[in-house]
Amino acid sequence: MNDFSVEAKGLTKYFGDFKAVDDVSLTVPTGSIYGVLGPNGAGKTTSLRMTLGIIDPDEGTSRVFGERPQAVRHRIGYLPEERGLYPGMKAREAIAFMGAxxxxxWSEGRRRAATFMTELGLERVIDEKIRKMSKGMAQMIQLIGSIVHAPDLIVLDEPFSGLDPVNQERLEMLVRRERDRGATILFSTHVMAHAERLCDRLAIIARSQRRFEGTVDDARSLLPMQVRYTPRADADAAAIxxxxxxxxxxxxxxxxxxxEDADVExxxxxxxxxxxxxxxxxITRPALHDAFVHIVRQVDASFDADASTDAVEEALA
Incomplete structure (x- = not known):
């Protein structure tokens, strides 16, 4: 088995004069949960779509299971950022249709749909039409439809967006179960709590470039631990x-x-x-949220400084 299910190198995409993605590389270990994190508009969705061959990069390459992604689409399950189901379909048929x-x-798809929905506590809406469902419930149906064919790679674009806490918990359970089945999970999000609980590895994209890649602990180690010390009430402030x-x-x-770790003892x-x-x-270790904000703020500060320098140089020219 290949050590990596996804190998995307140097992905770059322009929309007109705007560089939406700039030299982004993603290497996703087989059997892992891998998160692509970033602020809104950072380039996450465009990066995933190039990785899957849905849109062509202007530069760079992508391989899935060592092949062009178009050649292995039957082994991929994809939940796009823009959700869409036929509103007149019942839930079980919608899932079976996506599997087909x-x-x-078709019959196996209907059987698996019922099994998935029962295990997730959604059996009450098995025969309910999509148009009668809440947005979050319809999203869960589309998610099940994306994985009902037991894909080897599952790609989820902002899967937690619009879900209530109960369905978020269901989704986390489903992601872990699919990973335990042997699937590789690649998902994008800007909500750090899900990534911190789920990810084996992650990348952070900001201002169209990949700014970090590693484990959650690697990201958290970018910042020192924080200490809160309360002395006795009669302690002298100068001595403290x-x-x-x-x-x-x-x-x-x-x-x-x-x-720092070495200074604790x-x-x-x-x-x-x-x-x-x-x-x-x-003594509190930084959360992934803290590391994410630190990385993004550094990028924004550098970007603003470069923009100011360019403006001065242009004015002096």
Missing amino acids: LRGLD AALLPAGAEPRGDSWFFPI PLLARITGSGLGVAGLS
């Missing part, structure tokens, strides 16, 4: 400031400051040996 488009026998790292800030009864030794006491102490 990928070569699944001298004890803690430079830049520690008092807020109310507590002091806050960043810390020396800090604890200083505090316990100082005689200032401990009324409270917490």
Whole structure:
């Protein structure tokens, strides 16, 4: 088995003079859950569509299972960002129809549809027409239809958008189950909580370029841990400031400051040996959300600085 289900290299796409995607590469390990994260308009959807061969890149290549994506479409399940089902169809038939488009026998598709919906607690709407469903429920039906043929690669574009918390939990369960079945999952999102819980690896796209690739822990390690230290009520403020790292800030009864892994034990030794006491102490690792915001803000600041420089140079020319 190939170690990578998806290998997209140097994908670039222009729409007129606008470069929507700029030299983006994605390498997705087989059997993993891989997230493509980024702000709205960053280029996530265009990158996925080029990866799947739905639109052609102006530069770069994409291979799925070592082949051109068009040659292995029957092995792919795709949920697009724009949802769409025939409103007059019943849920079970809509799922079976989507499976038939990928070569699944109609009766088998209906059987699998009923099984999926029962397992997800959706059996009450098996024979309900799409037009009578909420947007979120119809989205769950389309999701099931995207995977009913048991694809080896499942690509979901903003799958959590529009779902209530119950259906978000159902979707997370379904993603994990499909991964455990052996499928590779590639999904885009700008909601960090889902990515933090699900992803084995992820890429962050901002301003049309890939700015990070790695694990969730790799992303979180870009920022230091944060410490909140509360000394005894009678502790001297000057003595506390001298004890803690430079830049520690008092807020109310507590002091806050960043810390690296290697400095944790020396800090604890200083505090316990100082005689200032401990009324409270917490060390918090950054969340993926914090790392994402850090990366995107750095990119935006660099972009704004470049734009300002260009404007000055143009004015002086």
